[in-house]
Amino acid sequence: xxxxxxxxxxxxxxxxxxxxxxxxxxxxxxxxxxxxxxxxxxxxxxxxxxxxxxxxxxxxxxxxxxxxxxxxxxxxxxxxxxxxxxxxxxxxxxxxxxxxxxxxxxxxxxxxxxxxxxxxxxxxxxxxxxxxxxxxxxxxxxxxxxxxxxxxxxxxxxxxxxxxxxxxxxxxxxxxxxxxxxxxxxxxxxxxxxxxxxxxxxxxxxxxxxxxxxxxxxxxxxxxxxxxxxxxxxxxxxxxxxxxxxxxxxxxxxxxxxxxxxxxxxxxxxxxxxxxxxxxxxxxxxxxxxxxxxxxxxxxxxxxxxxxxxxxxxxxxxxxxxxxxxxxxxxxxxxxxx
Numbered sequence: 001x002x003x004x005x006x007x008x009x010x011x012x013x014x015x016x017x018x019x020x021x022x023x024x025x026x027x028x029x030x031x032x033x034x035x036x037x038x039x040x041x042x043x044x045x046x047x048x049x050x051x052x053x054x055x056x057x058x059x060x061x062x063x064x065x066x067x068x069x070x071x072x073x074x075x076x077x078x079x080x081x082x083x084x085x086x087x088x089x090x091x092x093x094x095x096x097x098x099x100x101x102x103x104x105x106x107x108x109x110x111x112x113x114x115x116x117x118x119x120x121x122x123x124x125x126x127x128x129x130x131x132x133x134x135x136x137x138x139x140x141x142x143x144x145x146x147x148x149x150x151x152x153x154x155x156x157x158x159x160x161x162x163x164x165x166x167x168x169x170x171x172x173x174x175x176x177x178x179x180x181x182x183x184x185x186x187x188x189x190x191x192x193x194x195x196x197x198x199x200x201x202x203x204x205x206x207x208x209x210x211x212x213x214x215x216x217x218x219x220x221x222x223x224x225x226x227x228x229x230x231x232x233x234x235x236x237x238x239x240x241x242x243x244x245x246x247x248x249x250x251x252x253x254x255x256x257x258x259x260x261x262x263x264x265x266x267x268x269x270x271x272x273x274x275x276x277x278x279x280x281x282x283x284x285x286x287x288x289x290x291x292x293x294x295x296x297x298x299x300x301x302x303x304x305x306x307x308x309x310x311x312x313x314x315x316x317x318x319x320x321x322x323x324x325x326x327x328x329x330x331x332x333x334x335x336x337x338x
Contacts, residue, residue, distance in 0.1 A: 050086060050096040064085075066083040066124070070138050072102070072140070079102050086120070086144075087123075098118050098119075100118055126143045127141060132152070137177075171202045178196050179195045180192060189223030190220060190222055216260065230264055248289075250288050252285070254282075255281055256278075261274055262311065274308060275308045276307045276308070278306075279303075280303055285298055286299055302331045309326070
């Protein structure tokens with residue numbers, strides 16, 4: 001069951017009406033100088049909130065969702081992000097999906113959530129936007145019943161300039177930036193700080209394939225050691241999702257590959273090594289062919305290769321980090337997306 005939210009109606013009216021007074025359909029009240037009408041369909045906004053209403057009547061099903069008005073592409077116009085809910089009961093098979101509506105500037109909107117890389121990960125509750133890494137581009141944080149999600153904004157130069165930078169196999173290019181702050185309460189006691197910045201090429205392939213060349217600025221202050229800054233080092237990253245033409249069941253080859261150059265001596269004066277991390281999977285969308293819902297339940301096989309984890313050189317047993325600094329892990333994977 002899906003229940004409509006007031007977000008679409010009210011939001012569309014506020015964004016589109018501005019100072020203009022419009023007459024509400026069917027209203028006989030002439031006393032108010034400002035009235036509203038539902039222009040959602042004309043504006044291209046099609047959104048029905050999924051609350052997952054179930055016989056169990058979970059509390060979260062009554063709480064509604066969130067909305068963010070922010071300029072996601074820095075064109076000076078307010079865009080709309082609508083948070084979809086989800087379902088906790090297995091009796092509800094509706095597939096929720098967040099919506100990101102880009103403002104065209106003429107009173108209409110384009111839905112660009114999937115294009116922008118936004119995926120529904122858990123039961124959505126709310127969202128906020130802000131520039132977390134001071135690159136002048138708004139990032140998006142989604143709160144969920146379940147793990148929260150932070151989307152870091154990759155700046156697409158074509159969208160910024162309003163031009164098509166497509167050339168050959170390159171669909172566009174942009175800039176990727178972000179940071180990593182973490183602290184661990186273990187024997188090592190990591191307090192890592194890392195800034196990431198570099199260009200990204202977006203290739204014109206089925207699905208997507210993004211290639212990034214990044215500069216990493218990293219420091220750490222583990223237990224008992226003053227903050228230490230590593231040598232600035234480079235990284236190459238590839239992220240992809242490619243649909244495969246198999247008629248019986250939708251298949252996709254997905255994953256990422258990351259190679260990080262050596263970052264010089266570590267905080268204890270020892271050497272570091274180049275790090276390679278590959279995580280790839282071949283997944284079948286079983287939900288699409290069983291009636292559960294597209295992109296709801298996937299199964300497949302995967303393989304992870306991680307050499308010189310966190311820059312620790314792989315060494316023989318009893319020396320340094322030992323052979324455990326490299327992992328080779330084949331796996332069977334199953335994913336259920338709420």
